[in-house]
Amino acid sequence: MSDSKMAQTRQETPRRVPLVLIYDYRDLIRNLTLKDFRLRYRNSVLGFLWSLLNPLAMMIVLTIFYTFLFGSSIPNYPLFVLPALLAWRFFAVGTQTSLESIAGNSSLVTKVFFPRWLLVLSSNLANLIGSSLEFIALSPLMIALGAKLSVVLVLLPVILLLELLLISGISLILSSVNVYYRDFGQIWEIFLQAAFFLTPIFYSQSAIPQKYNIVYSLNPAARIIESVRGIIYYGSAPTAFDFFIVLVAALLSLLIGSIVFRRLEGSFAEKV
Numbered sequence: 001m002s003d004s005k006m007a008q009t010r011q012e013t014p015r016r017v018p019l020v021l022i023y024d025y026r027d028l029i030r031n032l033t034l035k036d037f038r039l040r041y042r043n044s045v046l047g048f049l050w051s052l053l054n055p056l057a058m059m060i061v062l063t064i065f066y067t068f069l070f071g072s073s074i075p076n077y078p079l080f081v082l083p084a085l086l087a088w089r090f091f092a093v094g095t096q097t098s099l100e101s102i103a104g105n106s107s108l109v110t111k112v113f114f115p116r117w118l119l120v121l122s123s124n125l126a127n128l129i130g131s132s133l134e135f136i137a138l139s140p141l142m143i144a145l146g147a148k149l150s151v152v153l154v155l156l157p158v159i160l161l162l163e164l165l166l167i168s169g170i171s172l173i174l175s176s177v178n179v180y181y182r183d184f185g186q187i188w189e190i191f192l193q194a195a196f197f198l199t200p201i202f203y204s205q206s207a208i209p210q211k212y213n214i215v216y217s218l219n220p221a222a223r224i225i226e227s228v229r230g231i232i233y234y235g236s237a238p239t240a241f242d243f244f245i246v247l248v249a250a251l252l253s254l255l256i257g258s259i260v261f262r263r264l265e266g267s268f269a270e271k272v
Contacts, residue, residue: 021115028114032122037129040097051134055085056141062202074204079145080233084201086134087228090163091221092192094127098171099178099185102268110269117261120171128164135160148235155237159227162246166220169253176264179271201225217241220249 022029041048059082066072074080101123102109102116109116135156143149178184199221200208208216216222223245227238 021118022121025114025118029118029122029125032119033125033129036097036101036123036126040126040130048130048133051089051130052137055082055089055134055138058085066202076146076233079142079147080204080229081202082138082142082145083228083232084225086131086138087160087163087225088196088199088201088221089134090127090131090160091167091224092196093130094124094164094167095170095174095188096185096192097127098123098167099174099188101171102175103179103182103271116265116268117172117258120175120261121168123175124164124168124171127167128160131160142232147232150235152231152235152237156228156231159224159231159238159246162243162250163224165250166224166246166253169250169255169257172254172257172261176261176268179264179268195221199225218245220246 041050059078062081063077066074067077098120101119105119108114108119139147174184174188199219200216205213205216205222205226223238223242227242227246230236230238
């Protein structure tokens, strides 16, 4: 086979249903996911403990800042902020690590034949494993702080899976654009820093001026944060509106992400 035909074959993507492809490539997905998960803690003395120390440190700093310095009236502030920090980390870490899922695997992209979006999927699954372990490892602390143990806890995995869909759609866009513009990661980092303060993570949505409530209510990240906080802190189920906004945002992100990824992936092998 000529070099041109081999290059063409490498860049072709099977036109099959994504779920079928996931099943066909399940072994590859598992290996890539485990590799991505291990790489996050490579050459780290504390390893996975850093994933726990980060939200714990932020919880302590925010608690001191808002409770002791500004006299926040929010009761049990550590429990108020910790679930929100974990949900935010799921989004922030997931989208950041997916940026390099294509550009950082040049040897696979240029030499091995498989659907390129599986690299993005494996990165997101590794992030899901990490975030799930964070929730599990910190659950005793949240229970000790007074987390509401009720039947609505069964809805937490549902919210996190919807968040995973949202992250996956955004990741498709980020990973494909980053192949062409390598400084896009810096832009996204700035965006995440701004979004952290614009999302009700360390403050209540009731503190937002009335005229901005509509904008905040349509923010899927805000709806996810409020849903996770509601389940753990208030012991209340997310509203139908919360589910609707997050689901629509997740599906739209997947649709747009798939279109963008499809249009750009043809030149991945040349750009990486």
